[in-house]
Amino acid sequence: MSSVPLSLYLALALILFCIGLYGALTKRNIIIVLISIELMLNAVNINLVAFSKFGVMPSITGQIFALFVMAVAAAEVAIGVAILIALYRNRNTVNIDEVNTLKN
Amino acid sequence: MENAWIIPLFPLLSFLFLIFFGKRLKDASAYIGILLSLASFVYSLLVLFERFTSPTHKAESVWLTIGDVQLTAGFEVNQLNALMLVIVSLVSFLVHTYSKGYMHGDERIHVYYAYLGLFTFAMLGLVLSPNLLQTYIFWELVGLGSFLLIGFYFYKDEAKRAAKKAFIMTRIGDVGLLIGMILLFWQAGSFEYDEIFAAVEAGAISSTMITLTAILIFIGAMGKSGQFPLHTWLPDAMEGPTPVSALIHAATMVAAGVYLVASLFPLFTASETALMTVAIVGAFTAIFAASIGLVQKDIKRVLAFSTVSQLGYMMLALGSAGYVAGVFHLMTHAFFKALLFLAAGSVIHAVHTQDIEKMGGLWKKLRVTGPLFLIGTLAISGVPLFSGFFSKDEILIAAWAHGNTVLFWLAVVAAFFTAFYMFRLFFMVFAGESRTDMKHVKESPSVMTIPMVVLAVLAVVAGYVNTPWFGTFLGDWLTDGNPALGHGHIEGPAWIMIVATIVSLLGIFLAWLIYSKRSLARDWLGASTLYNVLYNKYYIDELYEVTILKVTKGISVLLRFIETFLVEGIVKGVAGAVSGLGHVGSKFQNGQIQRYGTVAFIGVAILIVVFTVTGGYLK
């Protein structure tokens, strides 16, 4: 069975992570920021799974961690969207520039 | 003599006591000053008599330790010191007494006496000093006393200016003295006079160095003794109370320069150049100041210029290796000039003006002051039988014998000028008709006249201690046991005495013709250029104004520009850089998580790059 080399998985994860990072740092819409964060988390998951299969010491731990990350990501999205909805009800916007009340 | 150090302490006590408690004493403070100055005079007299029979006494203890070097302070009683002690304490005592009358009613009389005490203390301390450092210390303190007394009428702008000028001009000279003294210290390894002389004699100091230090020290003497070109403060110093002028600016402090040169005489004689410098400056000052004195209108200024001129004589004497002549003239001058100033003070006290053109005919009104003034005038003019005649004669002989022919003739001309302007002064003040209202003119009280009488007696007899006719006691005694000071008496041709007499009589006769008999016009110089130049003192003050003062101001202004633009510029730069950095930093703190995230990410990225490139800290 010809296998895909580790480097390609890592490259894919890197690309995904960069796209996510770019989105998280530049987009003004909070929903898109949240989605971007999901992208980054998924990039991490790919890395974890890839290492669990092709790493120096292959073991199941990586996949378990990937499952953990998914669970934490689901919780995070739930809380994030909850805050977002509360915010939308208060401010009538999902634009991140207008949510800087922490500054003052 | 072991206790001679106590002499300066009497006036110091007077100073301290009056400065702290004088306010309550008011007029009584005068008695304290008088009594304490009398005490130091009596003690000085005792020391002098003791010195006739016993040798030089010197005692010192450590004052300041610098590493291995120990600087000492102490006192020394040699012939010169003992003589100066008596002169200073006597004149000081007389002036203290005289001031009782002159300053009567001044509400700050205790301050006046305190200052007098300070000055007398410093002057006596100066006289007793056995080393250059101590001399310098008291030298400065003397200047302080003079400064305070010139500025005694502090609320007058002229007094303020005069005090400031006196301090600064003498300070210029003092720096010369300081430099000379320190250079000498590093050459001779000591400030002690004895050791310096020993080093000079042993040839341990190069001749250039001797000349340099001697001239630098002479600059100090020039400042104090009002020698050209540092003379301009002395006439202005007449803003002080007149008794002060008598004490400080005639008899004692201004003579300190002469005294300094005399104390360091072996150093000067070791360098012909230095000696010549002293002689030339002295002779030039003598004639220069005398020429100015010809036309001045202020009674005290005439006397001031005559002081400058006489001090020039003394310098000429010392510069011509005439140690005895210089010291002798210093002594006689102290008496007759103090007399003249006190008499002038008495006149001013009576008529309340210093302008001689407003005086006249006072002979009848001031029956005591008049004759006393005449005695002083005769003495200074060098009329035979008076003290000035003998001492001036010694100087002329010294100059001639030393081969300074040109300087000798300058001195002769100056002697003619002196006789002329002194009698011009005398005739204008005392002879003829009074030119203003003289109804209220009264003779001064006896507390003022008695000191003058004492001085007048001395102005006559002081000359007889050293005459070619009866014996040169003073000279023999002064140079006894110290060959470095030259011979006690210098033989000179007899015609010098005759010339000197003729010249002074001629001057008197001319003054009489013009100012008393009026066969010649009074304004014989008219408003000519010469008159203006003389009256304005050769415009020396103005010259300093446009040169030194302007330059100093200019540098200051220039530096202020540097300060405002360059240094402050640096400040602005530093401040700007700091606040600029702050601004840049605060740009990141805009409250947006995303910006923070970006910064954090970039930071991490940079760290990783650095880490991979350098291979980590552990490498």
Add this chain to the structure above:
Amino acid sequence: MNVAYLSILVFSPLLGILALLLVPKANESLIKIVGLLATLPALLMSLVVFFQYRTGASLASFTEEYKWFQFGDPSTLGDLFSIKYELGIDGFSLVMLVLTAILSTLAAIASIYIKKEWKGYFMLFLLLEIGMLGVFAAENLILFFIFFEITLIPTFFLIGKWGYFEKEKAAFSFLIYNGLGSAVLLIVIMVLFARTGTSNIEGLTAIIASDSQHLLLSAGAKMGLLVALLIAFGVKLPIFPLHSWMVRVHVQASPSVVMLHAGILLKIGAYGIIRFGMGIFPDQFQEIAVVIAVLGVVNLLYGAFLALVQIDFKMVLAYSSISHMGIVLIGLGALNEAGIQGAIFQVVSHGLIAALLFFLVGVFYERLQTSNIPNLGGMAKGMPITAGFLLAGAMASLGMPGMSGFVSEFMAFLGLFKEMPILAAVGALGIILTAVYLLRAVLGITYGKTQRDFAGITDIRRAEWIPALVLMGIIVLIGVYPSVLTEPLTSTLETIMLGIGG
């Protein structure tokens, strides 16, 4: 014997701070009394040490040493890289301690002119005193640095809150300059610590002295460290052109603060240069001695010329401080016994004289609300005693014999004339200029026609007599009997001269 004597001395003002916490905010007189009393223990204790030392007691018994903290593993490194809490004094630092204690007490008296928030003022004031005392008692560079920083912060607030019109600006420029200076100093300390493993001053001196082969530090590095030290302390001293902050502070801060600032804080610069620059890097110091002397002459003349054209008396005094610090540098540049002793004398003497003059500024500013020379003319008429003190202070400042200024000036020039006569001759011009600018300013204030109405204005009185008389007394004492200072300094000087090898 003396367990923690120095610590108690240094931290005694802390008592006052605690006591002040209990005093109500509005009770002005009580706050002032407590503040004044809190400075007394340090004064008494330092005087006791001083007289014990004069009667022959050894200063070594005062040394304290406690473990503080350590880097690395003690079992392998031993004493290396450990920082100890070390206090100790020698003759020089003892003199500075006494000076600090005296001036603190007098400045506390002069604080009667403080108009608001006395509680905060005195708490900061006492904190500042702790810092100053600590700086002179510290035997350890790190400890020194900590105390050095402690002086910085209270001073910043004291200037910025209780000063005159442009006080904030002055406070900030003080902080920026001194902060930069401290940063440089910290770098030097860290480099030395990292390279030698000790921050004890004596230990460092010994290590650097034994490192003539430049194994620990290259010759260039040593020179670099010395120059950095000079910059760090040059800001404090201040050395031209790092001085402009100091002019502002002198003009804007309240007189009592300036008394301490001009009297002690500037002197920390000189202390540092002598203690660390000259003490730790004697060989390198010798190499740049000429530069130091030239800087000294520049300082002297630059300050004097600028003082000549100032209209505000406080500006005159500020520039005169710059000018007088030039004499310190001149003495140090001479690098012989006379010069160094002169420099130390000048440090003490200028501390006293500057404190006196600024105190007098406080006295008349309080009454007349101006320090503008033309506006003050003829003060001797209205306030004769103040004017008298002012004149006496000016005389001391311009080096009148019989006062401390002369002794220091004389020795500094005596030293320099031996090494560099021509430079010294140029510097001697400064002596004339000093007389000119001081007389111009002081006579402008005291003499001349009265410029204003003095009716209802009282002369110096009651508590104000104390600082004026005490300072004047010490100035005259040192001037007449300089041995009072030379004897404590002998051992310090010998150590320094040994380091220089002269």
